[in-house]
Amino acid sequence: MVSLDQSVKQDQEAIKYHNKKMVLDIIREHRPITRSELSKRTGMSAMSIGRIVAELCEEGLIEETSLTSGSVGRKAVKWDIVPDGRYAIGVDIQRRQLVIGVMNLAETLVHSRNIECTTQSMTPDQTVTLLAGAIGEMLEALQISSAKVVAIGIGIPGVVDHENGIVSLSEALGWRQVPLVQKVEQLTGIRTIVDNDLKVKILGEYLYGSAQGSDKAVLIHVGKGIGSSLILNGRVFRGDANSAGELGHMTLEPLGTLCECGKRGCLQMYIDDRALLSEARKAGQPMDEITQLFDAARNGDGWAAELLDRAALYISVTINNIMCLYNSETVILSGNFVEQYEPFLGLVHRYCAGVVWEPFRSSLNVIASELKERAIILGAGALALQQTIRNERGITS
Amino acid sequence: MVSLDQSVKQDQEAIKYHNKKMVLDIIREHRPITRSELSKRTGMSAMSIGRIVAELCEEGLIEETSLTSGSVGRKAVKWDIVPDGRYAIGVDIQRRQLVIGVMNLAETLVHSRNIECTTQSMTPDQTVTLLAGAIGEMLEALQISSAKVVAIGIGIPGVVDHENGIVSLSEALGWRQVPLVQKVEQLTGIRTIVDNDLKVKILGEYLYGSAQGSDKAVLIHVGKGIGSSLILNGRVFRGDANSAGELGHMTLEPLGTLCECGKRGCLQMYIDDRALLSEARKAGQPMDEITQLFDAARNGDGWAAELLDRAALYISVTINNIMCLYNSETVILSGNFVEQYEPFLGLVHRYCAGVVWEPFRSSLNVIASELKERAIILGAGALALQQTIRNERGITS
Numbered sequence: 001m002v003s004l005d006q007s008v009k010q011d012q013e014a015i016k017y018h019n020k021k022m023v024l025d026i027i028r029e030h031r032p033i034t035r036s037e038l039s040k041r042t043g044m045s046a047m048s049i050g051r052i053v054a055e056l057c058e059e060g061l062i063e064e065t066s067l068t069s070g071s072v073g074r075k076a077v078k079w080d081i082v083p084d085g086r087y088a089i090g091v092d093i094q095r096r097q098l099v100i101g102v103m104n105l106a107e108t109l110v111h112s113r114n115i116e117c118t119t120q121s122m123t124p125d126q127t128v129t130l131l132a133g134a135i136g137e138m139l140e141a142l143q144i145s146s147a148k149v150v151a152i153g154i155g156i157p158g159v160v161d162h163e164n165g166i167v168s169l170s171e172a173l174g175w176r177q178v179p180l181v182q183k184v185e186q187l188t189g190i191r192t193i194v195d196n197d198l199k200v201k202i203l204g205e206y207l208y209g210s211a212q213g214s215d216k217a218v219l220i221h222v223g224k225g226i227g228s229s230l231i232l233n234g235r236v237f238r239g240d241a242n243s244a245g246e247l248g249h250m251t252l253e254p255l256g257t258l259c260e261c262g263k264r265g266c267l268q269m270y271i272d273d274r275a276l277l278s279e280a281r282k283a284g285q286p287m288d289e290i291t292q293l294f295d296a297a298r299n300g301d302g303w304a305a306e307l308l309d310r311a312a313l314y315i316s317v318t319i320n321n322i323m324c325l326y327n328s329e330t331v332i333l334s335g336n337f338v339e340q341y342e343p344f345l346g347l348v349h350r351y352c353a354g355v356v357w358e359p360f361r362s363s364l365n366v367i368a369s370e371l372k373e374r375a376i377i378l379g380a381g382a383l384a385l386q387q388t389i390r391n392e393r394g395i396t397s
Numbered sequence: 398m399v400s401l402d403q404s405v406k407q408d409q410e411a412i413k414y415h416n417k418k419m420v421l422d423i424i425r426e427h428r429p430i431t432r433s434e435l436s437k438r439t440g441m442s443a444m445s446i447g448r449i450v451a452e453l454c455e456e457g458l459i460e461e462t463s464l465t466s467g468s469v470g471r472k473a474v475k476w477d478i479v480p481d482g483r484y485a486i487g488v489d490i491q492r493r494q495l496v497i498g499v500m501n502l503a504e505t506l507v508h509s510r511n512i513e514c515t516t517q518s519m520t521p522d523q524t525v526t527l528l529a530g531a532i533g534e535m536l537e538a539l540q541i542s543s544a545k546v547v548a549i550g551i552g553i554p555g556v557v558d559h560e561n562g563i564v565s566l567s568e569a570l571g572w573r574q575v576p577l578v579q580k581v582e583q584l585t586g587i588r589t590i591v592d593n594d595l596k597v598k599i600l601g602e603y604l605y606g607s608a609q610g611s612d613k614a615v616l617i618h619v620g621k622g623i624g625s626s627l628i629l630n631g632r633v634f635r636g637d638a639n640s641a642g643e644l645g646h647m648t649l650e651p652l653g654t655l656c657e658c659g660k661r662g663c664l665q666m667y668i669d670d671r672a673l674l675s676e677a678r679k680a681g682q683p684m685d686e687i688t689q690l691f692d693a694a695r696n697g698d699g700w701a702a703e704l705l706d707r708a709a710l711y712i713s714v715t716i717n718n719i720m721c722l723y724n725s726e727t728v729i730l731s732g733n734f735v736e737q738y739e740p741f742l743g744l745v746h747r748y749c750a751g752v753v754w755e756p757f758r759s760s761l762n763v764i765a766s767e768l769k770e771r772a773i774i775l776g777a778g779a780l781a782l783q784q785t786i787r788n789e790r791g792i793t794s
Contacts, residue, residue, distance in 0.1 A: 015440050043412050159756070216636065216637050228722075232629065232634070237629070238724075239613065239723055239724025239725065240613050240724045240725060240726040240760060241724060241756075241760065242724075243724040243756065243757070244722060244723055244724040245721075245722065245724075246721045246722075246724070246754065247721060247722070248721075249717070249721050249754040250717070250718045250721045250722070251714045251717055251718055251752065252651070253650065253651075254649070254650075254710065254711070254714050254752075261754060261755055262755060263717075263751065263752055263753075263754065263755075264752075266754075313651065314651070317648045317651050320646070320647070320648055320660075321647045321648055321718060321722075322722065324642075324643045324644060324645075324646050324647045325625075325641060325642065325643075325644070325647070325719065325722055325723070326636055326641055326722070327635075327636025327637045327638060327639075327640040327641040327642075327643070328636065328637060329637040354660065355648065355651075355660055355661075356660075357643065357646040357658060357660065357663075358658055358659060358660075359556070359640065360640070363637060363638065
């Protein structure tokens, strides 16, 4: 039990902190802005605003800009954020590459870099060493002091214990119980946050891409694995153990094919790349890459088109099931099925018209990811900014 | 577009209103409580607290209580809510009965009444007239002035446009586009709020029943129809059109039995009472009521036990699908399957051990509804209190 005095003190600190974050958010949104407008928008007293503005200014996050007002010609002091006052780094760790992006306080991506490497065959330590080295080089080349980097945000495929910074299980990378945050912080000296890649991706799409303005959006990823993530009321929905959205083990057929997880009829047994390649092999068409299947379908091979058609049906059934539970307004499809096989989105639209419950059809909006592969570094950078601004350690610590 | 001044004024009003609600909430939670403790807990100045306390007192919502403090014998003034300072009415409209409950400001049910009637064969106006009459009689018998009733909350089966107070479609009652709130307000003169019965029910379970303390709980109802509702971070989740949780039209078998909605394999074709009675007929065992099926299974009829066993399997598959999406911590089962057929919960537990994805099994908590049929009137009463306290028209208007 926390004592009353302790909890009250925590509450007051939290309120102060919340107010400071709110002022910075409003300056970013309405830049540039006068102090009196800030006071009006927040409902806070001129004195409180003055104190917070002075703090933010001293910390190098905002600055004065002088503008001549149109009506009487007097100079009105306005406040604006300093775009290069702070930075966040967004990282996307995949099977075959690392992608690193640097985002400034205006949430603009100022630089990004892809590093080809087979993380899958590297140890977590090797990957972290490579990553930390690349970040160091990028910051040096951009002449950014690491003291100006509020945090590194990382998106990674798999089950991530976001709160404790541990990758619980990443089948794609072959990682299990990796204390990633600790390792990265040790080598870089920069605060680090890690999250599941699809949760980071939908944050990117929500802030900068196809889900902008939609408070209830679902992202479904089909390609190497299947998964989903969700925005509810403007925030990434995590569930009880940050595992909301584990579509792959939803039951598509109660008495269907046995999955490696031990249960029957899991969705991933029917529609991710591995499942389709295995079906192709059964049909006497062995191939290594799902893109070969896309090519075959494009070239008019009936069996390939049939496999992709069935995958589109199953995705549509899944969209119906998600709609029945969440009643969301936007469904974003990402992954190589929709990004590398152009007819796929059309197929899903056609099936949805039949398999989505009628009352939901008119409002249903199934679209392709807009940011594609950039969504993860953008979302990871945004996560880094958000969490540091929100967190008690704060953007200025 | 709302002008800056307008939006600022609205913001300020909202903050004032929010603070007043917060003070009342804290008094209710920590009753009785001193002014200085209130000030500490809210982080608000003694002056602001003094003003709000004076307002609440004048409105008859709270009162002074004098207590002798243990240590020095001085009298410390504490504040407490006045339980009968205000009331809320919770209503549960079902096919065959109306249930009405009266709840006081301490959220205690002070009186309830069941009225047997076949609402199904009555017009909405007849039902509303009966309801309004019964509410009037109850208030008179309890000597409660209608001015003291902040609102009537109503839970009703079907698709409800909660914001506009319209029952869009209730198959159970045969209602379509009924402006229920307007009708009830006209006859009673009391502000009215209507919502889907399962959304109201989970609110009841969350505040007073089996989901207390669980911020992520799902309620699944199986009996006359199948449906669900969800608590997320302490609030009922509505989805885009208040239709989140429409389990009945989730697809259980992509190529399964055709449903009246026009698509194949909807869950409701397999597990609600109608589906099971239809299966029983096919097996040469015609019966009118699902309770007869329960009796047959209890008496050792293999075919009846088999049907209920299969329903339990399908419910378990559905629980897995919900867990994969929501990753919730508590699943509450309600409805006559679990309430009137004792072995049902055990069957579901047994199947869940097989068909729920392994990482979720250890934390999964499937329990029966605690409040049973009282959950709806309690939840509807709570909804009435919450919405009036939250709403701009306010608890005191």
